[in-house]
Amino acid sequence: MSRIAVFGPASELTEAIIDCLSRQDGQVVRVATAAVNPLAPANEDAIAAAFDGLGAITGLVCVTLDPRSTATGPLSWARWTEASRGIATIALLGLRHGGPLVQPGGAIVLVAAPGPSDPASEAAHGILLGLSRGASGGFAARGIRVNRVATDFTRNAADQAEAVAFLVSDAARFVTGADIGRGRQEER
Amino acid sequence: MASAATVVTGAAGGIGSAIAARLAGAGRRLVLIDRRPPELPAGADGISLACDIADPASVAAAFQHIGLRVQCIDGLVNVAGRNLTASIEDMQVADWHAMLDVNVGGMLAIADAVLPLMDTAANPVIVNMASVAGYMASADHPAYVATKAGVEGLSQGLSHLLGPRGIRVHTVAPGWVDTGFTHAATASLSAAEAEALLSRAANQHLLRRIARPDEIADVVLWLLSPKARYLHGTTLFVDGGLMRVH
Ligand SMILES: NC(=O)c1ccc[n+]([C@@H]2O[C@H](COP(=O)([O-])OP(=O)(O)OC[C@H]3O[C@@H](n4cnc5c(N)ncnc54)[C@H](O)[C@@H]3O)[C@@H](O)[C@H]2O)c1
Numbered sequence: 001m002s003r004i005a006v007f008g009p010a011s012e013l014t015e016a017i018i019d020c021l022s023r024q025d026g027q028v029v030r031v032a033t034a035a036v037n038p039l040a041p042a043n044e045d046a047i048a049a050a051f052d053g054l055g056a057i058t059g060l061v062c063v064t065l066d067p068r069s070t071a072t073g074p075l076s077w078a079r080w081t082e083a084s085r086g087i088a089t090i091a092l093l094g095l096r097h098g099g100p101l102v103q104p105g106g107a108i109v110l111v112a113a114p115g116p117s118d119p120a121s122e123a124a125h126g127i128l129l130g131l132s133r134g135a136s137g138g139f140a141a142r143g144i145r146v147n148r149v150a151t152d153f154t155r156n157a158a159d160q161a162e163a164v165a166f167l168v169s170d171a172a173r174f175v176t177g178a179d180i181g182r183g184r185q186e187e188r
Numbered sequence: 189m190a191s192a193a194t195v196v197t198g199a200a201g202g203i204g205s206a207i208a209a210r211l212a213g214a215g216r217r218l219v220l221i222d223r224r225p226p227e228l229p230a231g232a233d234g235i236s237l238a239c240d241i242a243d244p245a246s247v248a249a250a251f252q253h254i255g256l257r258v259q260c261i262d263g264l265v266n267v268a269g270r271n272l273t274a275s276i277e278d279m280q281v282a283d284w285h286a287m288l289d290v291n292v293g294g295m296l297a298i299a300d301a302v303l304p305l306m307d308t309a310a311n312p313v314i315v316n317m318a319s320v321a322g323y324m325a326s327a328d329h330p331a332y333v334a335t336k337a338g339v340e341g342l343s344q345g346l347s348h349l350l351g352p353r354g355i356r357v358h359t360v361a362p363g364w365v366d367t368g369f370t371h372a373a374t375a376s377l378s379a380a381e382a383e384a385l386l387s388r389a390a391n392q393h394l395l396r397r398i399a400r401p402d403e404i405a406d407v408v409l410w411l412l413s414p415k416a417r418y419l420h421g422t423t424l425f426v427d428g429g430l431m432r433v434h
């Protein structure tokens with residue numbers, strides 16, 4: 001019986017993933033979305049608390065979101081900070097606090113909600129991809145798969161959710177360190 | 189008008205200093221950047237500055253100074269980078285952010301600072317240093333893998349933004365290179381263990397040896413030259429065939 005935790009900020013993509021997974025057998029658990037503020041992702045204690053008491057899971061989906069604020073120039077440090085923290089740090093903290101709950105044979109998927117496409121966000125998406133590749137090594141030792149779903153290969157959250165559902169499913173049992181999609185986004 | 193200059197970050201390090209030496213040999217004017225002022229190669233024309241690329245105030249101060257001495261920049265080689273040995277579980281968030289900000293954000297910040305001086309350059313090029321590590325699983329260095337994959341994402345974003353302005357952007361991904369960076373990885377090992385690790389590393393490459401820094405530098409020099417004028421947004425593996433083994 002599967003038990004999949006969906007962790008991440010409130011977003012259309014988060015809802016689409018929960019929707020899609022709920023149509024399959026097994027249990028879907030939302031991990032306190034309010035604890036994940038993409039503008040203050042270093043709020044690690046709240047994230048740790050959100051996973052507290054969750055118990056064993058077979059799958060973990062970490063949804064990330066670039067909180068672009070319009071006041072920042074495309075190459076400014078402020079823009080870099082929000083994109084990198086919103087996408088990459090949220091994923092790291094989801095992996096760190098949710099990863100240990102995933103049982104051997106389980107799967108983790110990192111995914112980013114559609115958002116802006118500028119050098120800062122492209123870099124942050126690259127880091128998310130690299131984090132899934134890098135982490136696949138440590139988690140493989142525990143029999144857990146780690147993959148990423150990119151943002152733009154389809155143009156809507158429902159299709160992205162299908163890819164996520166596939167990667168946490170048993171059909172993808174030999175897929176790890178992989179990537180579905182290319183990573184560029186529609187707002188280019 | 190004084191000739192255009194080429195900026196190299198991480199120029200005190202193994203790969204950066206080799207690039208600076210090759211650029212000087214080709215008669216290029218240099219702007220060398222590192223945490224401490226790097227040494228200018230003998231006979232080279234240019235300036236050398238201390239700058240923390242992950243600190244916006246430090247970058248602003250450095251480029252205020254550079255702007256007084258240099259009117260035009262035709263090349264940026266983003267080499268500065270660091271490593272972090274820590275599993276996902278053990279990693280401090282502050283260390284993770286430092287990795288992000290040096291290995292990726294610093295490259296973005298330096299590109300931002302250089303761009304206003306690139307407008308008049310005849311052959312403007314940005315080269316960002318990634319690594320084959322950005323493609324590989326690693327239990328010990330997930331932050332390094334993540335940030336090196338991030339460099340390729342950054343280059344991709346910059347190539348879209350800057351291509352229409354005629355500025356070429358490239359990523360170079362070395363395999364193992366014989367520098368202090370590599371030796372740091374063996375520092376905690378016994379001589380025999382270090383020897384075994386380096387021999388395993390050599391055997392990961394189809395050419396059966398790790399690279400010398402000048403072998404990375406020669407490729408960077410070619411990418412900066414007009415000979416590569418129609419190459420844009422590519423990732424060049426300078427890895428002795430390592431990616432063909434993995
Ligand atoms: N040596 C290898 O095997 C290898 C392989 C692939 C990629 N690389 C990459 O090549 C680049 C250079 O590596 P290297 O082997 O010459 O290493 P190195 O350690 O000799 O040089 C790195 C330099 O970057 C500088 N630096 C670090 N943080 C900085 C900061 N915040 N501001 C300014 N300068 C800073 C350091 O002071 C150092 O001089 C790095 O980006 C590294 O990731 C190295």
